[in-house]
Amino acid sequence: MQKHILIPTDYSRNAFNAIVYAFELFKKEECVFHIFHSYFLFRSAQGNILFPEPEPHEYDAVARASGASMLQLKNKVELLADNPKHTVYFDHKFGTLIELLEEKVKRNNIDLIIMGTRGITDDTKVAYGRNSVNVIESITGCAVLAVPANVHYKRINEIVFPTNFKSEFNEREINTFVKIVQLEKSPIRILHIGKEAELSERQRSNRKQLESYFEGLEYSYHWLEKTGVKEGVLSFVDDRNSGMIAFVNRKHWFFGSIFSNPLVKSLGVHSKVPILALHDLRN
Known part of the structure; x- marks a missing residue:
């Protein structure tokens, strides 16, 4: 039976490392990988006249930027995704990370989320970034594996x-x-x-x-x-x-x-x- 694995990405180096780790960890298994990015305009959640609703062109701009980054990531991933046991899907969507991940976990019957521990900010003084902590604490529909930025796959000794x-x-x-x-x-x-x-x-x-x-x-x-x-x-x-x-x-x-x-x-x-x-x- 195929495993369905969800890999959130913010297009950072740390997130890409989690993709590589996931491919290696499950290299002998039939897997479907769902690589997913959520993008958001914080003003759209303010509900305050001091923070007016973004204009349609602003939504279009952030969607185009995400689409371009996803295409770059897809081209990069396809250079290493040569395992016949693996199927890889790419998707990006507007919305908040936790809500969209919960939705995908249910819709795609996800068995495991694999993600990097830090994102774009890459603050080396913080062991686990806000997003990774939020996902571990908030997503209860499946297990979550958090992979540190400088950890490369090797057999897990214990x-x-x-x-x-x-x-x-x-x-x-x-x-x-x-x-x-x-x-x-x-x-x-x-x-x-x-x-x-x-x-x-x-x-x-x-x-x-x-x-x-x-x-x-x-x-x-x-x-x-x-x-x-x-x-x-x-x-x-x-x-x-x-x-x-x-x-x-x-x-x-x-x-x-x-x-x-x-x-x-x-x-x-x-x-x-x-x-x-x-x-x-x-x-």
């Missing part, structure tokens, strides 16, 4: 899966994660900040459920005590030079608490580790 065992797992997204694990033959390092003996019955039940999803895969448990979640996870990843972090974004407990923290920059994690965000069923 995937760290931090969990508090309180999540109700989204089976479809867990299956997407499992597919990546199988593609890369990567061991999973299940990481919990706390003591195994202190797990509640509910946590133990969720742990059993997780093990059922990971049946047939290589995985191991790791328990860290006397450390905060963000310090523990990032130190673990940095010490082991792990290739990816995958997590269930349960009510923003993980992404919001970690990746807005300066610790990300100090450890350098943001520069070398792709992040796979899954969603709790209750989100």
Whole structure:
């Protein structure tokens, strides 16, 4: 069964890197890639007489500019899109990014979004740009893989899966994660900040459920005590030079608490580790 993968682009170098990474990661799989750009005129959303509605020619101008950039990107992508297993579609549309992505996820039955972590501004002082954070926090219809700008594809040596065992797992997204694990033959390092003996019955039940999803895969448990979640996870990843972090974004407990923290920059994690965000069923 073909995977449908959505790749948002702002025509930046970082966004193009995410396209290359996606093609390489799924090079052995039958995939349909949807490369998509949203363009917008902020004045059109003001609803204020001080910010008059843009004129039709302004809409036409931004549409033409986007179309020209998309054509350039298409020509560039077609130079490397020579995999017979891959079908690539290109599209651009006027509107806000999150609304349009939600629409495409539903319409095209998207399994995974892959995007760069920073866009045109390329602020190296910020681990994750506003758009990538918004997509991870707002899009709940599929998993999201965020690829740092200077990360080039290589086999993922291991995937760290931090969990508090309180999540109700989204089976479809867990299956997407499992597919990546199988593609890369990567061991999973299940990481919990706390003591195994202190797990509640509910946590133990969720742990059993997780093990059922990971049946047939290589995985191991790791328990860290006397450390905060963000310090523990990032130190673990940095010490082991792990290739990816995958997590269930349960009510923003993980992404919001970690990746807005300066610790990300100090450890350098943001520069070398792709992040796979899954969603709790209750989100």
